[in-house]
Amino acid sequence: MTALLEVRGICKRFRGLQAVDDVSFAVPRGGIVALIGPNGAGKTTTFNLIAGVFAPDRGSVVLDGADITGLRPDQACRAGIARTFQVVKPFGGLTVLENVMVGAFKASHDRRAAEHSALEILGRLGLADKAEVAARSLTLPERKRLEAARALATRPKILLLDEVMAGLRPVEIDAMVRTFADLSREMGLAILLTEHVMRAVMALSHHIVVLHHGQKICEGTPEVVSRDPAVLDCYLGAAPAGGA
Amino acid sequence: MRAGAALALPRRAALALALFVVAMLALPLVVNSYIVSVLVVILFASYFGQAWNIVTGFAGQLSLGHALYVGLGAYTAAALFTHWGVLPWIGMLAGVVVAGAAGALIAALSFRFRVGGVYFALLTIAFAEFTRILFDHFGWVGGASGLFLPVSSRAGADLLHLRGSPVMFYYLLLALTLGALTLTHHLLRRRIGYYWQAIREDEEAAQALGIDVFRYKVAAMALSAAMTSVGGAFLAFYENNLYPDTVFAIGRSIEIITAPIIGGLGTLFGPVLGAFVLTTLGEAMTSLSSGFELNGLKQWCYGAALLLIVALQPAGVWPWLRARLGIAEVRR
Numbered sequence: 074m075t076a077l078l079e080v081r082g083i084c085k086r087f088r089g090l091q092a093v094d095d096v097s098f099a100v101p102r103g104g105i106v107a108l109i110g111p112n113g114a115g116k117t118t119t120f121n122l123i124a125g126v127f128a129p130d131r132g133s134v135v136l137d138g139a140d141i142t143g144l145r146p147d148q149a150c151r152a153g154i155a156r157t158f159q160v161v162k163p164f165g166g167l168t169v170l171e172n173v174m175v176g177a178f179k180a181s182h183d184r185r186a187a188e189h190s191a192l193e194i195l196g197r198l199g200l201a202d203k204a205e206v207a208a209r210s211l212t213l214p215e216r217k218r219l220e221a222a223r224a225l226a227t228r229p230k231i232l233l234l235d236e237v238m239a240g241l242r243p244v245e246i247d248a249m250v251r252t253f254a255d256l257s258r259e260m261g262l263a264i265l266l267t268e269h270v271m272r273a274v275m276a277l278s279h280h281i282v283v284l285h286h287g288q289k290i291c292e293g294t295p296e297v298v299s300r301d302p303a304v305l306d307c308y309l310g311a312a313p314a315g316g317a
Numbered sequence: 318m319r320a321g322a323a324l325a326l327p328r329r330a331a332l333a334l335a336l337f338v339v340a341m342l343a344l345p346l347v348v349n350s351y352i353v354s355v356l357v358v359i360l361f362a363s364y365f366g367q368a369w370n371i372v373t374g375f376a377g378q379l380s381l382g383h384a385l386y387v388g389l390g391a392y393t394a395a396a397l398f399t400h401w402g403v404l405p406w407i408g409m410l411a412g413v414v415v416a417g418a419a420g421a422l423i424a425a426l427s428f429r430f431r432v433g434g435v436y437f438a439l440l441t442i443a444f445a446e447f448t449r450i451l452f453d454h455f456g457w458v459g460g461a462s463g464l465f466l467p468v469s470s471r472a473g474a475d476l477l478h479l480r481g482s483p484v485m486f487y488y489l490l491l492a493l494t495l496g497a498l499t500l501t502h503h504l505l506r507r508r509i510g511y512y513w514q515a516i517r518e519d520e521e522a523a524q525a526l527g528i529d530v531f532r533y534k535v536a537a538m539a540l541s542a543a544m545t546s547v548g549g550a551f552l553a554f555y556e557n558n559l560y561p562d563t564v565f566a567i568g569r570s571i572e573i574i575t576a577p578i579i580g581g582l583g584t585l586f587g588p589v590l591g592a593f594v595l596t597t598l599g600e601a602m603t604s605l606s607s608g609f610e611l612n613g614l615k616q617w618c619y620g621a622a623l624l625l626i627v628a629l630q631p632a633g634v635w636p637w638l639r640a641r642l643g644i645a646e647v648r649r
Contacts (some may be wrong), residue, residue, distance in 0.1 A: 124525065150527035158525070164518035166583075175515040178508045179527040187508075227527055 077102045077263045078154075078231050083122050083132030085115075092118040094287040095132070100231060105257055105264045107274045109298075110284035111307055116267040117159060119284070120235055123265070124156045125149035137230055150179065153230035157220040157237055165209035169200055172208050172219055176226030191226055198222045198252060214245045218252075225256070232256075234266040238273045250276045275299070283307075330644045341491050345484045353483050357555070359596045360490035361548060366576040366588030367497040368544035373574070374583035375501075375510065376537035377517025378424070379438040382445030383545055384569035386416040388452065390546025391553035391564055395466055396458045398554075405479040409550040413543045419444075420542025424535045442567060449565035463560040466553065479554040486555045493551065494589060497544060501585055513537055517583070545573075579626055581633025585646050590635045598622050 076099035085093040093115045100106045108116050122129045128143035135141065141152045150156075155176075164172050173191035174184075181187050195201045198218045203211065211219060217237050224232055234253070238246050250273050256262050268274045274281065274295070281298040283291040285307040291298055298304055345353055369383050393415050394408030403411075423444050427437050453461040474481040479489075504510045512533050515523040524530045553559055563569070580591020599619055606614040630637045639646060 146521075146524045147527050147529050150525060156525055158522065162519045162522035164515050164522065166518055167514060171511065171514075175511050175523070175528075176526045178511055182508050184506060184508070223522075223526060 075102060076100065077104075077137055078123070078265065079135040080119070080123065081133045081135065083119070083129040083134065085118055085122055085127060085129050091287050093122060093129070093284075096284065096287070096289050097132075098282045098289065098292060100263050100265050103257060103261045103263055104280065105253075105266070105278045106280045106282060107278035108265065108267045108282050108284060109269075109271075109274055113286075114284040114307075115287040116284055117235060118287075120156065120233055120265075120267060123149070124154055124233060150227055150229075154233060155224035155227045155229035155231070156233035157217075157224050157235055159235040159239070161213075161216045161220045163208035163211065163216055163219055165207070167208055168205050169208055169211065169219055170195065170204040173222050173226045176223040179227040190228075191222075194222050194225050197256065198225075199248075214241055214249075217241065217249070221253075225262075229262070231263040231265060234264060234268075236267055236269065238268055238270040241270075243272070246270055246273050247276075249273070253277060329642070330646065333642065333644055338495065345487055350483065353487055355596060355600055357483055357487050357490060359592045360487065360494055361552060362572070362576045362592035362596060363494045363589040364490060364497055364548045365545060365573045366580070366592055367494065367501060368541050368548065369573050370577045370583065370588050371501065371504075371513075371544065372537045372541035374577055374587075375505070375517065376513040376534055378534055378537065379434070380441045380538070380541070381438045381574070382441030382443070382567075382570050383541075383573045384565050384567065385441070385445035385448050386420060386542040386545035387549035387552065387569060387573075388445075388448065388559075388561070388564040389416040389419060389542075390549025391559055392452065392458055392464065392549075393546070394550035395464055395553040395559055399464065399466060400457075404477065405550060405554055406477075409547055412546040412550050416546030416549070417539045417543035421535050421539035424538035425531075428531050428534050442570070445565055445570060446567065449561045452561035452565060455561075459559075461561060463558055465559075466557040468557055479551070483555075486551065489551060493547065498585065498589070500544075505585070509533065509536070514583075575623075577633075579623065579634060581635035584633065584635050584639075586639075587633050587635040590638065591633065594626070594634055595623075 078100040080096060080098050082095050082097050083093055084091070084095055096115070096119060098106070108119060110116055118127070121127050123134050125144045125146040125148060133140055133142040136152055136154060139152065141149055141154070144152060164175065170188070170191055173194055174187045177187035177190045180190065192201065192204065195204055198221060200215065200218055200222060203215065208216070208219060221232070221234065221237060238249060241249065253264060254277060257264055266277070278295060281292060281295055282289060283298060283304050290303045290307065291301045293301070344356060365383065365387065369380065372378050372380050390409070390412035393412035394405050397403035397408040397411060398405055423441065427433070427440050432440055452458060458464045469480045472482055474485040476485070512523065512528050515526065515528060516530055516533060520530055576591035576595050577588040578591065579595055580589065581587025602615040602618045606618065626634060
């Protein structure tokens, strides 16, 4: 497996806080990698460093062989990175279809082509019957799906999902997991996700990276990570472990 | 209305638009000169409102200084005409360049330094105000004592030199308003229209979808300013006199934004309807209160009526009326 996304030793400091400290990992083509860790571990900051919201103080981000370190969010998107937001940001005054068309316009200037591709993606995400509804009238699970649909419409190489399962009920979580597993398999889409819902992380990811206090403390397959003492420590707060 | 519908405008909307155009074309033939002058005021308000609606209603950037572009358009065309006899149409193009560049510059400066929201609005006021003061001391265009166009007969219709009757101006402004309607409709159906509205709804989300937010905001401001300046040039040749204190007045900036807000911000036809409602209301109040010797009665009633509209229909009169008539302002 060749790496599609490579994060190499990125660091980010906010005032006195070292939010992300020398974190490296890779996402292979078509792979699903989860970034987990307790609150404040630096997951969302890592996302923002990859998606161009902030530039890293040190380190680099390489997508498909191209250095995308420090690009603006729109440039990162045009390079092939699409992301969803933890707190969903629908274009409330536009219809669901129009929301997704905004994403689809990245790939095509043509309205009909954008509309066609948006409808196809809405179908995949189970929102086809909501196409003409105003985005502001959607329920939370629907908004989460819309968020993903809009990002997918940009035809990304990799999709960054920032806690898309948060606030969903178990049934809805299972449905979301199926949707993304199918998308990844059928479209060969690579996914990097942060998630607190372990049920989803374990079901979806091939590989897990664990962050704690901005540092990577462990990575590996779900089985390996779930048995790692350092991981158990930081989640369960057991005896103070050496190192960290 | 399903996706992929072949009609650009649904039939009912097309019919309503056709009726409106026919009525507007016929009106000057049946009404007196006072009504024509009121209609000219309405059309100026519609056009300026439509131009402002581009940057604020669609792209979501609040400009409170659009009098600046009215003034730049008016002064450029008028000064070129009085000094060198440049045809108004050429002067108008020059005004478009000047105002478009000014709009782009102000937007670029603000957005480059991440000035947004109310601070951007304040900045637009500041630019309009200091340009007003600048023109007060700008001798070549008459300074504070004003710039005057040679008055000619108010009869005929010399289209080339924009000299003629109010009816001529009425038809010119009607064409301008319909042109703005067409242009806006066209832009809304293109990528740029979708991008502007995405930026208005959520800038961060828009940027994450690959939109160069800075570029599209500057483009909206430049286009809005350029369109406004065309109206300014017509205003100069209609009124024949220009004073910085009235052309660049902050009161004018406020007037420009009132019609689209009353009519429906970010809608195609809202600014036009808003101009009709507001101007008619104002004129009605004037004639109603003329029998009384109460100072300020007109303004009082006008203000009360506005409050009532804003309280009852905060989204504007047009979205309400549109729903009643079953007209869709379709963008696809």
